[in-house]
Amino acid sequence: MTIATATTDLMLEATGISKTYGAVVALKSASLAVRPGEVHALMGANGAGKSTLVKILTGAVHPDAGRIVVRGRERTVHSPAEARRGGLVSVYQDPSLIPDLDIRANLRLTETPLEPFRHWLAEFGLADLDLSSRARRLPLASLRIIDLARALAIEPDVLMLDEMTAALPANLTERVLEIVGNMRGGDRSVVFISHRMSEIGSVCDRATVLREGETVGVVDVTAGSEERIVDLMLGQIVDQAIPQAKREERRTTNGERPRLAVQGLGLDAKLYDVSFDVHPGEVLGVVALEGQGQDELFEILAGSRRPSGGQIFVDGTGVSFHHPADAIRVGVVYVGADRAQALLMQRSVRENIAVPFTAHLGRWGLIDLTRERRIVDEAVRRLQIDARAGNEVRRLSGGNQQKVTIARWVAGGVRTMLCFDPTRGIDIRTKQQIYVLLRELAEAGAAVLLYTSELKEVQLVCDRAIVIFGGRVVAEVDRADADEATLLRAAYHLQSGAALPEQLAASAAEMATGGPTTGTTEERVVSA
Numbered sequence: 001m002t003i004a005t006a007t008t009d010l011m012l013e014a015t016g017i018s019k020t021y022g023a024v025v026a027l028k029s030a031s032l033a034v035r036p037g038e039v040h041a042l043m044g045a046n047g048a049g050k051s052t053l054v055k056i057l058t059g060a061v062h063p064d065a066g067r068i069v070v071r072g073r074e075r076t077v078h079s080p081a082e083a084r085r086g087g088l089v090s091v092y093q094d095p096s097l098i099p100d101l102d103i104r105a106n107l108r109l110t111e112t113p114l115e116p117f118r119h120w121l122a123e124f125g126l127a128d129l130d131l132s133s134r135a136r137r138l139p140l141a142s143l144r145i146i147d148l149a150r151a152l153a154i155e156p157d158v159l160m161l162d163e164m165t166a167a168l169p170a171n172l173t174e175r176v177l178e179i180v181g182n183m184r185g186g187d188r189s190v191v192f193i194s195h196r197m198s199e200i201g202s203v204c205d206r207a208t209v210l211r212e213g214e215t216v217g218v219v220d221v222t223a224g225s226e227e228r229i230v231d232l233m234l235g236q237i238v239d240q241a242i243p244q245a246k247r248e249e250r251r252t253t254n255g256e257r258p259r260l261a262v263q264g265l266g267l268d269a270k271l272y273d274v275s276f277d278v279h280p281g282e283v284l285g286v287v288a289l290e291g292q293g294q295d296e297l298f299e300i301l302a303g304s305r306r307p308s309g310g311q312i313f314v315d316g317t318g319v320s321f322h323h324p325a326d327a328i329r330v331g332v333v334y335v336g337a338d339r340a341q342a343l344l345m346q347r348s349v350r351e352n353i354a355v356p357f358t359a360h361l362g363r364w365g366l367i368d369l370t371r372e373r374r375i376v377d378e379a380v381r382r383l384q385i386d387a388r389a390g391n392e393v394r395r396l397s398g399g400n401q402q403k404v405t406i407a408r409w410v411a412g413g414v415r416t417m418l419c420f421d422p423t424r425g426i427d428i429r430t431k432q433q434i435y436v437l438l439r440e441l442a443e444a445g446a447a448v449l450l451y452t453s454e455l456k457e458v459q460l461v462c463d464r465a466i467v468i469f470g471g472r473v474v475a476e477v478d479r480a481d482a483d484e485a486t487l488l489r490a491a492y493h494l495q496s497g498a499a500l501p502e503q504l505a506a507s508a509a510e511m512a513t514g515g516p517t518t519g520t521t522e523e524r525v526v527s528a
Contacts, residue, residue: 017066044210059083087157099136120149166291259447265310285465293471303327331415
């Protein structure tokens with residue numbers, strides 16, 4: 001770690017932080033200034049760069065440019081271990097424990113003192129935790145608390161909590177907020193990331209807002225400041241750089257049987273009584289902030305996870321998926337954000353697109369290579385994949401890799417497509433091509449369920465959208481009303497601006513556990 005002396009009254013100051021991943025700009029000139037004894041919120045819509053900034057500050061990611069000062073001394077951090085020794089510790093969104101090691105071994109890796117760690121475990125009601133247990137055998141909530149107790153035991157100058165409460169039940173959430181609140185006014189500081197406005201209002205002093213990788217404002221957290229924060233997150237709503245996809249208004253579905261219907265779907269501590277339907281010729285958007293249950297919903301519908309309750313209907317017939325192959329067999333296919341998991345990276349474009357043809361073989365026999373080549377070539381042409389079909393997929397750009405995952409199902413004929421953030425991390429031109437393709441699929445009779453972390457995509461592509469908050473569907477918005485401001489307020493569970501359904505208040509109180517709690521949302525939303 002390189003250290004230089006600087007003059008500052010701040011506990012932490014980061015200026016001019018930038019980071020790019022190829023053509024994707026994660027951060028561009030972001031800044032953050034945290035005072036001693038302050039709980040400072042870091043706010044922004046999905047993809048604004050919050051997690052990237054935290055990872056840079058704690059050495060998990062190296063910035064392209066920027067300056068970091070801690071307690072008046074400039075630091076260049078090359079690893080999380082260096083960051084810990086320099087007083088910067090983070091609890092990330094996902095547990096950072098090694099699954100196949102026991103808890104005691106994980107503590108040794110981070111040089112965590114045992115007695116302070118046990119003290120903090122006891123503070124969270126986990127005094128009896130067996131430290132010889134392997135991390136993979138513990139529930140997610142326990143892993144999050146272990147991560148937090150480990151961080152607190154190190155006594156960092158700046159503790160960074162990235163969506164710390166997202167996977168916790170109500171009692172542990174309240175305890176975390178109490179402990180964070182007690183740190184205010186002390187000799188240490190906290191950087192607090194949360195999509196729950198009530199949490200920001202209850203523990204934070206100020207909020208820094210990021211938008212598209214830049215710091216766009218710092219707001220004092222006071223009563224009524226949530227509107228100012230939302231305005232900063234939205235910025236210029238109309239994005240002229242992304243033209244609207246050509247589309248037709250969805251035809252009426254009166255009396256028409258849904259292609260995909262979900263009734264009362266549940267998953268312990270993740271989803272509660274989720275119901276909706278998608279008709280042939282329709283693109284239904286799913287809007288949710290990070291960790292609200294959308295990942296689990298798509299995993300269930302794709303057949304990779306079993307629900308704890310509810311029913312799924314495909315073309316009016318009840319189905320039960322035990323494996324992704326079960327979903328594919330009835331025409332429900334999945335396109336995810338992570339191309340590497342879906343593709344055979346060492347194989348050619350042609351072979352990747354042709355996978356469904358070989359999967360449908362019921363017995364030994366010859367593959368009709370002429371037919372296969374014709375259909376693959378048509379899919380490559382239709383999606384404008386910028387590579388020869390014989391090239392290895394790993395040599396393609398991220399955008400072209402994503403088009404290959406979609407082409408695989410287009411070539412075989414798609415009836416119901418689940419798209420989970422399919423345009424994440426790809427260039428604007430390729431995004432536009434995918435928008436047009438999804439509309440063309442719908443107009444040809446397919447049903448598309450689209451989760452997107454970019455709110456502008458909803459009006460570009462979707463006929464209507466549902467909003468998920470705390471594992472529940474809390475709003476449904478027609479395309480005409482699905483502007484970014486309305487969707488963001490619904491996703492953040494704010495009732496100002498456009499009117500939202502009355503059930504939002506109840507679902508906010510239940511978001512942590514799925515059961516009712518005392519008090520109302522309004523009593524806790526002080527600011528953000």
